[in-house]
Amino acid sequence: MRFAAPAVALSLCLAITASITSAGAVGKPDPRAAALIAQGQAALTAGETQAAVDAFEAALAVDPGYTPIFIDLAEAARQSGLQGKAIRYYREALERDPGNFAAISGEGAALVEKGAVEKAKRNLAKLQSLCGDQCPETVALQSTIARGVPARLAVESKADGGPTSN
Numbered sequence: 001m002r003f004a005a006p007a008v009a010l011s012l013c014l015a016i017t018a019s020i021t022s023a024g025a026v027g028k029p030d031p032r033a034a035a036l037i038a039q040g041q042a043a044l045t046a047g048e049t050q051a052a053v054d055a056f057e058a059a060l061a062v063d064p065g066y067t068p069i070f071i072d073l074a075e076a077a078r079q080s081g082l083q084g085k086a087i088r089y090y091r092e093a094l095e096r097d098p099g100n101f102a103a104i105s106g107e108g109a110a111l112v113e114k115g116a117v118e119k120a121k122r123n124l125a126k127l128q129s130l131c132g133d134q135c136p137e138t139v140a141l142q143s144t145i146a147r148g149v150p151a152r153l154a155v156e157s158k159a160d161g162g163p164t165s166n
Contacts, residue, residue: 033063037072044076052076067096074106083114099130105137109144120145 029037040055053076060069074089090107093100108123124145127138 027066029059029066029069030063033059033066033069036062037069040072040076044072044079047079049076049080053080067093067100068102070096071100071102071106074103074110078106078110078113083110086110087114101127101131101135101137104130105141108141112144112148113150115149117145117149 028034036055036059040052040059043049043051043055053073056069056073056076059066060073063069070089070093074086074093077083077086077089087107087110090103090110093103094107097103104123104127108120108127111117111120111123120141124138124141127135127141131138133139
């Protein structure tokens with residue numbers, strides 16, 4: 001009887017440790033989802049963004065717990081010029097995995113493409129603190145910020161901010 005309380009405490013501690021360890025692991029996707037992800041990535045490389053989105057969404061339906069699918073969906077949205085949608089996918093990935101460097105960097109790049117350079121710089125600072133200046137994701141986001149806002153957006157903002165001539 002005197003070992004009952006320590007035994008319960010030890011089993012509770014082991015259960016919590018096991019649940020934390022399994023929750024933090026990304027793991028491998030379902031094999032069917034992996035095939036759909038590969039199909040989507042091939043379509044994205046070929047410039048067929050709608051086919052890529054369809055494949056990624058099908059993969060998400062097969063394996064909704066596999067977080068990297070959201071990053072693939074975000075990349076497809078960015079290629080389609082839908083930066084707001086891409087940011088939403090990156091944020092979903094970050095909700096599931098707050099330390100995901102690809103999601104932090106991708107969200108920052110989408111923010112630059114949308115014209116929100118200051119918010120992108122916050123992502124860059126976060127990346128620098130998490131993985132350093134030489135991390136591939138940090139370098140990628142630094143170069144995106146250095147390139148600045150896309151020309152089409154800069155022209156639109158000048159047109160929007162200037163005086164109207166009616």
